[in-house]
Each structure stands twice: as C-alpha cells, then as structure tokens.
Amino acid sequence: MKNLHHITVALNFTEGEANLQKFKKMDFLKKANLRLLHLSQINDYHFIDEVDVTLYPAKEAKLILEQKVYEKLNRFREELIRENFLGEISCECRFTKSPKKEMCQDSDKRRVDLAVMFASDKYFGSFIQYQLEHSTSFALVVKS
Amino acid sequence: MTFPQVTVIAVDSAIAASLLAPVHRMEFLADSEIHMVQMIQKVQFGDGLSFNVAFALEEDESVIEKAVISKMEQISKSILPYTFTGKIHYKCLFGDEPKADFCEYLKQVKCELVLIGSRQKHGLFESSFAKYVVRHAPCSSFVLKPREI
Numbered sequence: 001m002k003n004l005h006h007i008t009v010a011l012n013f014t015e016g017e018a019n020l021q022k023f024k025k026m027d028f029l030k031k032a033n034l035r036l037l038h039l040s041q042i043n044d045y046h047f048i049d050e051v052d053v054t055l056y057p058a059k060e061a062k063l064i065l066e067q068k069v070y071e072k073l074n075r076f077r078e079e080l081i082r083e084n085f086l087g088e089i090s091c092e093c094r095f096t097k098s099p100k101k102e103m104c105q106d107s108d109k110r111r112v113d114l115a116v117m118f119a120s121d122k123y124f125g126s127f128i129q130y131q132l133e134h135s136t137s138f139a140l141v142v143k144s
Numbered sequence: 145m146t147f148p149q150v151t152v153i154a155v156d157s158a159i160a161a162s163l164l165a166p167v168h169r170m171e172f173l174a175d176s177e178i179h180m181v182q183m184i185q186k187v188q189f190g191d192g193l194s195f196n197v198a199f200a201l202e203e204d205e206s207v208i209e210k211a212v213i214s215k216m217e218q219i220s221k222s223i224l225p226y227t228f229t230g231k232i233h234y235k236c237l238f239g240d241e242p243k244a245d246f247c248e249y250l251k252q253v254k255c256e257l258v259l260i261g262s263r264q265k266h267g268l269f270e271s272s273f274a275k276y277v278v279r280h281a282p283c284s285s286f287v288l289k290p291r292e293i
Contacts, residue, residue: 022284025147028172124279132262132278132287138166139287141278 007032008107009116010039010127013072019118020076022142024083032113033087034080036073037106039099040065062095069093100130107137116140148176148256148284153223154246154277155182156261157215160223163261166288167223174227179253180216181235183242183273184208205238212236243276251282261288 007029011019023029042062045054057065073091080089096102107115115137117128124141132139151173153164167173190196200208213234220232239245250258258281262274278285 027146028170128278132275136289138289139285141285141287143281143284 004029004032004113006035006110006112007114007116008035008037008103008110008112010037010103010118010131011073011076012038012118012127013069019142020079022118023116024080026142029087029116030083030085031087034085034089035112036076036089036091037103038069038073038093039102040069040093040095041099042095042097044097057095066093066095100127103127104131104135107131107135112137114138114140116142118142146172146175148173150179150253150255150257151176152179152181152250152253152255152258154258154260154273155180155216155219157182157212157219159263160216160219160261163263163288163290164219164223164259167259168225171225171227173230174225175230176257177231177233178224178228179233179235179249179255180220181237181246181249182212182216183246184212184236184238185242186238186240188240200238209236243273243280246273246277247280247282255281255283257284257286259286259288261290263290 009023040057043056045056070091070093073093077089077091094102103115106112115131115135117124117131117139119125119128119141120143128139128141132141153167155164184200187199188196189199213236216234216236220234224232235249237245237249249255258277260274260277274287278287
C-alpha cells in the first residue's frame with residue numbers, strides 16, 4: 001500500500017505465536033517499513049526516606065532481559081522476511097517507566113502512519129486503550 | 145484471495161466523508177467484499193405493557209433506510225479505493241442497542257477487518273460506539289483518526 005510507509009508494531013510476546021500467524025496474513029503491510037518495538041516496564045521502589053530507590057529490573061537483569069527480547073524480536077523479523085515482508089524491518093527494545101505513554105509519545109513524535117497492537121479475542125488491556133485514546137496515529141488492533 | 149476478504153466500514157453519514165477519506169487510498173481493500181453499515185438507534189417509550197412507542201416509527205424506517213443508503217452510496221464514491229473491484233453492500237440497521245447489534249452483524253458476515261473512524265484526534269472514547277466496537281469486535285479493527293496520511 002502506498003500510504004502506510006512507517007509502521008510501529010508493539011509486541012509483548014505473551015501470545016507471540018498467535019500474533020505472528022495473524023500478522024503474516026496482513027498482506028497490505030508487506031511493503032511497509034516496520035519497526036518491531038518492545039517496551040519493558042521499569043519499576044522503581046522508593047523506601048521510607050525516599051532517597052534510596054531500587055529499580056527493577058536492575059542493571060544486570062536488564063541486560064539479560066534486553067538480550068532475550070532482541071532474540072525474540074529478531075526471530076519475529078526473520079519469520080516476516082521468510083513470508084516476503086519486503087520493507088525494512090528494524091527491532092527496538094526500550095525500558096521505560098510507562099510503556100503506554102512511551103508508545104503514544106513515540107508514535108506521535110515519529111508521525112508513524114500506523115500503530116499495530118495485538119489483543120486476545122475478548123480482552124485488551126490499558127495499553128491499547130491508552131493508545132487509542134491519546135495517540136493521533138491510526139491504530140490497527142489485531143485480534144489473535 | 146488476500147486479507148481481508150470481508151470488510152465492514154462503520155458509517156456515520158454526518159461525518160463519514162471526511163473521516164473515512166483515507167480509505168480511498170487503501171488499495172488492499174480493492175478486492176474485498178465491503179459492507180458499509182450505519183446503525184440507527186431505536187428508542188422505546190412506554191411502560192412496556194400498555195403504551196409503547198418506538199422511534200423511529202416502523203412506517204418511517206423504510207424512508208430513513210432509503211435516505212441513509214442513498215447517502216452511503218454518495219459517500220462510497222469518494223471513499224472507496226481507486227482500484228476497487230469487489231462487492232459492496234449498504235446496510236442501514238435499526239436496533240435497540242446499536243453497538244451490540246453492530247458487533248453481531250460483524251459475526252454474521254464473518255468480517256475480517258472493521259474500519260471505524262474516531263471523531264477527534266484525542267479522546268476516541270468520547271465515541272462510546274468506537275470504544276465498544278474495538279473491544280467487542282470478533283475481528284481486527286482499524287481505527288482512523290482525523291489526520292492526513
């Protein structure tokens with residue numbers, strides 16, 4: 001399709017295989033440039049004096065997590081290439097305190113043509129809801 | 145045949161032409177079977193036993209339906225993809241619960257993709273119809289917002 005050039009695909013991997021199968025059917029995205037984005041949440045725990053802050057995941061765990069996420073994203077990317085997705089496909093993993101805000105700000109800032117998100121048949125969470133309510137970009141909610 | 149084989153476009157004829165304008169360039173819908181659907185709410189007045197009036201009145205429904213379909217035909221000329229060769233159906237449905245009835249219709253026609261416009265850049269959910277459909281549709285939903293692509 002001519003007009004959907006830059007597309008961000010938000011991936012959370014909880015229903016990874018089902019998402020992939022559903023996404024493969026979307027022929028109209030085969031020529032678009034896709035950015036596979038995984039947003040991991042960082043939690044900070046403040047102690048009583050509010051000086052000491054513990055972050056989770058901690059630095060070492062974060063590195064391991066990041067590595068795992070990139071492995072999964074790359075696997076997803078390879079599957080798409082095998083299915084003749086011809087546009088550029090990039091992978092990105094980001095850590096943020098608020099994944100939904102980050103996704104929303106990111107797609108508005110980059111002026112993406114379409115934000116793709118996945119939901120199970122009967123349920124979608126606050127992430128999708130937030131994006132639909134606050135982002136200015138078009139949204140495709142794919143149900144597995 | 146490619147995805148989506150059956151597409152339903154939710155139409156609000158008052159604002160559809162501008163909001164659904166980007167559909168014009170969605171070439172992937174060129175072979176799809178498209179259903180343009182406008183829901184009209186039936187409002188019941190009465191105690192349910194002795195005196196019941198439902199608006200729109202039954203005798204008016206056919207007139208309203210005719211007007212809505214004519215309007216949708218007009219709109220479709222400006223929003224259907226340039227290369228459109230598929231089938232198109234126009235439906236004006238009356239129901240007590242338009243949102244639920246619309247989702248039921250999606251099931252009936254085995255819809256694979258529903259296109260729905262949200263009126264404002266922010267605050268999709270001021271439109272409870274869109275909110276309901278995205279949540280309850282049995283298929284994937286494409287939400288269009290008032291912005292150029």
